[in-house]
Amino acid sequence: MPPAADTVPDEDKVGDGEGAGNRTGGPRRGPLAPAAAGPLAAALLTAVLLCLAGRLSRSHPFGPVTRNIVDLGQQYLPYHAYWRALLLGETHGDAFLNWNSGFGANFLGDIGTYLSSPFDLLVVAFPADRIELALYVVTAAKITAAGAAMALLLLRLRPGPWPVAAVLGTAYALCGWTFNYGATVPMWLDGLVAFPLLCLVGEWARTGRRPVLGPLVVALAWIANFYTAYMATLGAAVVLVVRLLTAEETATARQRVAGALRATRSVLIGTGLAAPLVVVVFVATKVADPTPETTFAPAAWTEVLARFLPATASVASPALFIGTPALALALTLPFHRAVAPRVRAGWTTAIALVALSLQWEPTHLLWHAGASPNGIPYRQTFVLCGLLLIAAWFSVAHGLPRPAALLAGGTLLGALAWAARGSVDIDRWTFPAFGAAATLALGAVLLALAGARRAHARVLPVLAVVLLVAAQAGEAAVTGKRIEEQQRSEVSWSPRIGPWHEDVAREAARADAWPRYRTDPGEVPGGNDVLLVGGQGADYYSSLTAETTSRTLDSLGFGHYAKGRHPVSLDNPVTDALFSIGTRIRSRPTEPVRQDAPPRAAVTATTTPVPPLVTVRPPGRLATHPGDSAFARQERLLGTTVYELPAAPRRTGHTLAARCPAGSQVWFWAPEYRGTAALAGAAPVEFEGKPPSVRAPMRPLGTVPASGEVRIDLAPEARVRLPRQPVGCLLRARLDSAVRELTATGATRVRTTGHTVTAELPPGSKGVAVLAAPRVSGWSCAAGDADPRPARAYQGLVAVPLDGRATTVHCSFRPPGLRLGGAVGALALLALAVTGIRGRRQEFTRSARTDRSSGKADG
Template sequence: MGWLTTRAVSLAAGHARSGAVRTLPGGPVSPATKAAPDQGNPASTAGERRPPTGGAWARGLRGAGGRLLAHARRSAATRAGLAAAVLACVVFCLGSLLAGSYPLGSHTRNIVDLGNQYLPYHAYWRKMLLGGADGDLFVNWNSGFGSNFLGDFGTYLSSPFDLLVVLFPADHVELALYVITTLKITAAAAAMAVFLLRLRRGPWQVAAVLGVAYALSGWTLDNGATVPMWLDGLTAFPLLCLVGEWARAGRRPVLGPLVVGLAWVANFYTAYMATIGAAIVLLIRLFTADESGRRRLRGLLHAARGVLIGIGLAAPLVLVIFKATKVADPTPVVVFDPVAWRDFAARLLPATTSTATPALFIGTPALVLALTLPFNRAVAARTRAVWSAALVLVALSLNWEPTHLIWHAGASPNGIPYRQTFVLCGLLVIAAWLSGADGLPALPALLAGGALVLALAAAGHGREVVDRWSYPAFAAALLLGILAAAALLLARRRGPGARVLPVVALALFVLAQGGETAVTGMRVAQLQLKEVSWSPRLGPAQDDMAAAVAARDDWPRTRTDPGNVPGGNDEMVVGGQGAEYYSSLTADDTSWTLSELGFGYYAKGRHTMSLDNPVTDAIFSIGTRMHSQPLAPPRTDQVPRAVTTSTTSAVPPLVTVRGGLRLVEAKQHWDPSAFVNQETVLGAKVYDPAAPIVRTDPAKGSAVLTTTCTPGAQVYFWAPQYTGDATLAGGRPVGFDGHLPAVRGAMQAVGTVPASGTVKVALSFVGHLRLPQQSIGCLVRSRLDAAVRQLTATGATDVRVDGHTLTADLPAGSTGTAVVAVPRISGWRCSAGDGHATSARTYWGLIAVPLDGGADSISCSFQPPGLRLGGAVGAGALVCLVATGWWYRRAGRRAGARAEAAVA
């Protein structure tokens, strides 16, 4: 998470077990003392520390010893963090190498949203940072005919790691994304390793390996690595746990809120889950510590203050995302379906993948250590009982709908339902550390933990998620773990080779954890390519399209639409200004407007698609339309190649002037026919009047639609729910793929009306045939050309776009309504001439500005909803942070003065 993460981790390392005495408001903070075996808390003390005695010489010796001890502990934490980062990087890359995934192999990594969202967003982010994008931080003009980019930025790109994309060439954005993903994983490993040493003393090597176990859990390999924004939550969890430790001790009152704020800015969604997880850890720590109730309450209040200030600092971005979510295209309500507990157990095994079950794998040796905690008598009974109960309750909370909704902020998500699993993985790793930090658990505890692991593995046998590699990898890791434990047991006897055996045990432990995790990464990558949708790597097809778009770009006079290049969010990669747009925040107004005009979509409305239609090209001022014809079917191990062509047509300017318009709420007045809706928005009749359509069914799975149209007209077929082929007599089949509510089929041209005027469209399909009343439209091009000439003659004489502001010069004396070919999403404010800017009006989903004849220009500006309120909350939080820092500094000086006076 950038410099602040580095600073937080280094400070945590520097103050883990610090022996310095500090007095802060709320009570003195005792130095770290050796942890009682029954508490697992080296920072707890039984009472106040007595003032040192023995004179200045003794005090000097004690001070030197304390500094040496503190330096040794800082060194251990630093070594653990560095070792965890390096090992996590090596293991993750090894998994990619074994799978043959890019950049260490030829196969694509662009699984589902990784290729359709995160890759193109990073390509656009790079262009924006370097000054080559058609927009700014507020508006993305490339996608969805103009979208709220600040909301998307906060959802996908606000992690400090994402800034690293500027260090890579434009044609290596995929490599940049892989490096960013790897760095996030290594940061999570380092943060967890440092936190474990802050939690309890122990061998830094073991802390490093367990940090890797957390950072490369099944959740990371199966979910986080293909949804990189979630990885910021993976890093946030141990950092927020560190903030909780600082709060308990009354330390770092300024850095703590900054870490919270950074976590929520980087990815508020998983930071919310990480905050819940850190709160659970803090409550466990407070309950198991040998402290007074007053001290516990004080620590809890310190933590609450830090979290509230931190979230307040993130409010300018979080509230923008919240507001954008409120107006986003609503997806169908998801009812949570708990997974079978045997599947739950199966996901503890290596080499499993599934989007419907929680990815709980943390490595067999780490899991055995975690499950020894309830039986490890070297750990205090209260600690064992509370941590064991917490693990069970958190596991149950994943699979119970009320708590499932709490974990997901009140709404069950579409897609992966167990997104909070990384918190449970982290708690399991913490349990493993608590049980193993003081050395290998006793043999009875090891046997009990091993028996539990074997029972869970047996429970998962035969489940669908289990892979052919799962049990062999599990057995190999378990065997290596047993050999490591045997080496440590032999070393206790002080026989020959006693010094070498711990090193051998550590090597076996690393090999077991790292090898099993690398195999899991390999199999997850391979299975995902077989079981879920993927996009090809970026290659010559995108490069050629980008060059062609740049050569023909005429923005903002007209738009250039690159069409549907392989992948999603194509405009972000190749440039242009089209309809395609895929985001969790796709505005409902945008999706609805385009759908009613005959556009198609994926992802239940949140992935709008381009539409090759002259009428909508005229409506949205698309002067150049690109076409990409693949040279071969896409393959996972090859880059795409295609032939790029373009067509140019006369279209009206981006701003047109209409007379006598009635501005109404479009959703209440759309016609059932997309052809009628296109004519309404365009303001002219360009299709033949609807003629009766006769349907005949010559055989099962086939039908013929017959109607009459003007000879020479272009025939379009529109059926949003239709899946199959449509063939105009004498023409070629055209494929349609409509599966409402997930996929809406787009309107497509099927041919030209013959001289006879009779139109026969043959349909070939599987299942039931569902067609709208007017599924065939015949476009008369001469009528469209006349409409375009009229709109051009009365439209804007000049259009300028500067970031999130659009201005247009109009013919003198223009009256009626200026219609801007941009979806009217929340946040647009417009004015005519020098008039006062008000919330933009709507004309069938587009921006509309009333004219009175006295204005010869219009101006529209976009401000993301929630930014003003978020800015106010953020400013208030900043004031509270400064005041907190000032108060603590002032109180610290007073306490220091009193201490000096007492010594004197």
Template structure:
């Protein structure tokens, strides 16, 4: 942009031709306590600082508004909620973030069974503080209480939009801190960052990652403050909020901010001691900030160590043609980096290496930083560094937002002092054409990719032409033509906005449409969920017994509709919990991190599920209609949550689960309830058909268990039952095939989806109801007479004289402590994956309490960091007072801070 478009005084374009702006990059606007203009005396310096602050505010506001507007426009083009009927609940958005926000709202309003430490609803009792820190700890997530319970989807969309909007504003403010320039262009580039391909393809449906998108420019600002010796207290607080909101992407943002800081230090004027001091101040801010967030970060870290492990992933770099393709609009993939920032912004970034108006060392440093970060994403050791040492399952390029931010900083540094000269524009155009041509055969290229690219490039060329024409008229014309030339920069900005906004809106809409066709989705919340929530609330009898709502669309059912069940999907799902349920015949998704409920009378008894809700969908699920279903309620007599097992002595217990889910259920129940199928025989027929024959007691319930099997199984004369196993990702649950006929003869036809059916050694169990009823009566009579729970504690009264072991139907995850009677609490013992407390015949009460592991250590680190922050603040205040009393000390105060 020419100087006419600037909003603050600057050296003008003439200075560019005389000497490259070598020193401008070394002096940020915040270079000293009074702003960039503080070296100027009196009113002039204060006025200049005010103008620059006003420019930042305008740029941030403009970027925020443009980001929100384009995001909504993209949703409208896709017809997705809340601008259309189509669901946005793809993969984890519908299975994790939406349910967790629904539960978070209930907890904040006092309607949940648990508290911030423990979630009694999911997973039969799970570590909620870890889940809170993973999914819900962003300050933006508190907005969920502003919406009614039946508008959770709208609440989550508003939270998502607010994070994206804030990220755009923060980047625009950062750009004007890095270098002075026209605020409208900074606003456009800030919006381009907020709506980069990473946001549209990943972040918009994984809202917790958006906190990292916002954290990156904020942490870069912390680096600028550290360079200048300013805001020593605010800096660590910003770091703390970033790590508290989402430590995972905050880690990536911190690495990216470190890259930016190193580039700024390398390109700055001044002595090496001054640079080192700035680096040390930045390191101090990061360490103190992380320490302040430690009470939550340590809890999450320890929870990940006991989480169900996912299979190791070997990183494979994607072809560079795919990387180039992801720079183009309307491309979507989870296997390659989503680098789209808009064609005009990309073209400007590509001009930096060739822009002679920028100092050579600045060009070289920023170009090297962008290239090295891009290369680091393709090399396994640095790929692991970006992801804290563990290659992630699913999306491998989660750090892409950092590279998008660096590209936009490069674009800003090249345009801030005016449109680059023709040689730089032509060189960038040639480079852009080469990358676009190389990407032509990529599978991610959409039918809208090249039309959108061409339209945006055309508008960008027209914008550049308007600037060049204004420059020409300003030099050669006077009078009316010169006055008219002043309108051309505004026209150029308008064309730039249209190019960026239009291309981004089309990209957002196309990505949403493509995702629905490529990945798993869940329908929008609707009458099914609302009816189930009301029915569950009517039946809820916790903690007398559990009420399981069964399956509703989306997963994490109890978080959406209430009750207490097995369904639970989290990155922190305990390995103990997952293995226990798998051994008992439950199924799972997501490689074990999403156990799902099992509709079975034995497991209902084991986990005290006294009321079970079942749903019959009215129609197949659709992407554009809320689901409906008919709901039925079944009540059963089950033992209490705490049962007494006189025959179990924990000190001598060496029992372990075996390889049969039927035997494991009996082991935990304490009695035999299945009749072993006599003469079980397997006959493999032609194709993928296998026949199982056996004899069972007449009237027994026939159950089929084959966790790795995918296909159908049918008892003779009964309709087939579907099984969808596929280890290691999916484990099929145990399912009933019907009742054994009066003859006692069992014939099961098993049809595999492909190949020979994968069946365990004992795939069939015949449940004898009389035996189960007898076991339930015994456990009920000897079980707890009363059970009480609070947010994270459980107390039970057991019959006088009880001996053996009290078995509590709660998974023994890390953090539980228990005691019998008045004895002090000690780490809880376990019996086959559940909480267990030894009884001596004298005590009549059992109590347990949950404290998330790492809370004490994190609290201690947080307290230490708070003391350090107080000391830093006290020292800064002391130095400021000293400076006022002894002005001659001013020159040393900056480095001292």
């Protein structure tokens, strides 16, 4: 039977977890200590259940169906493919600059956002054609580590039965947040791992232990993913406050303040150590293409309550599922009289306040560092899941709750399920899974109670644990299966990597001639194509896509997704000349793209003469078309007129009419247009504009007939206003002449390293040298022997003034914020060294005092 409330031993007085399962003192003797057995069992159970959920949903690698939904296929898979290539020295860029994407992008910021987790290094253990499997292993390793870390934390917070700690650790790792959000946004999973580890740092600070290891753990968490590490740090602060107020009843205010200050020191030093990366990311976000402001709207409480139940999925409400048995245990804590009142009050209050903070806009903004995110508004939910599992552990670690507490907790659970019955998120599997888990959990409780009454009934507690595992495991597997299936049916997805990608990658490698010219792989299923298949193009999808890149490409007729943060390739001969794209790869699907089969396509590559990567624009005003159309902007950057622009195309209903030179190529530019456009007698061409999220690129419609009459038939999906000059007729002879001129006056030789470019120019070059790369922050350039200075911009591209004397131009890229971050990191390293030295001295002093006391006692 559990002890009475007034005889509860204080948590700190029964050890720090090493004595779990042995309340009479000292660590348990046996083949494996509970502090190790719990985390190992949690890791094993988590891994098995995660794989089982994938097998049940038939998703890769346990079935033929893709799991590349939304950003998993468009961002994380390509980034990990490129990361593997970079680590193995197979890329043109380095950690500072990515030459492949967006015509040159700040890659250190992307590393800090997507790839800085230690788990991401696992990609080098897999061949290039198994990158999907590598990413799954990275994801599974993070989730497994989260389960082990939570089990370890629970046993450190309070000794108790390690099998239950393992089950609760697994419940944390496989919570609804993981299945609904984290599994498809792998970078957030580092926050799932960080939360229990940062809580351990808080425990060390509270008890005055590990002054060096604590900051190192904080630094690792913030380096792995500072975004979710920030949320995890807030959550760990909540845990620390509760522990300071409840763990030691006899602790003085001074001791509690000292513990809080030690924790603050660990966080400050740790975040300082992470500053070289975090500051770079922070600065990059300031110049990133801004997303539209989002106003937070709290979810209805019916929807919130429904998310505690299994098999529910939504991006508009917090994913709070932790398993019915674990939730039931958490709900018994307020009524568990074997737990000290201050502990019950502290954890209940903390959980209630955190739950309310998810629904209140000021605290919502606090959780998200002051900016309401686009997309999923409840990204911090994993913290509340962790707090609920800590509450469940405190309830069971003090001994099984009495029947009255179990009845009260069960009543709350039933009321929650009843209140959530009308939610739109309830799945057909929800209540069957909930009922089965509740029944198994009840059986486990009855067996445990019977075992407590029979001192020698060893098999009953074992059977109780088996039923508990079955309840949690079955519900988690069903939830994982259903969430994957719902996501695949309701959101955008990319197919698995297949022959289409492999053929394009092979052509890109064969045609690669960097830096003589670029090779654009065109579009393959998914996104961030050049990261996945190689080459150098515009395609780039990152939260840190520079506004300069997005606006420059938009102005030239390129399209984009993700509100501007995903510019895509433009198959246009003028922009190919502007960006030195000498080889263009084109793909034509040979069969429909499916979820359960690798995609296939016929792939061709075409090479045409283009100017070098660095060209020269002569001084003086260039004769081009006026206006702000993409055609006019292309001409201004090119330096000559290559289009005929009908002054005012006549619009009659759904038809545009104009006149152009016979034989010229008709291009249609309407970035907000959604529908089809067709030149008379030609096949219709689709446009997918959907402002502000999607911008349609300009596209060719066909060749102007001998009559010079241009008639374009429009079939819009909705009424939309077209630009003033939506039609441009390209005269190829003019473009060829412009390419020859830019080639003749451009660089005679171009050399590049990871983040530098050097060009040799013809003697006497005057005007402006233009590097075919967007002028994002971080570029510095020099002509001849001059000192490097921040690069200038020419129509959005990197530019260097020339005075006729310099015959070389040198440009280099350094991520903005790197110098400041390095300085902060150096100061933090010094502070860590001082902390370590001070700690060793204090330890030496304590040891000396102990020795003197022992000597006096012996005397």
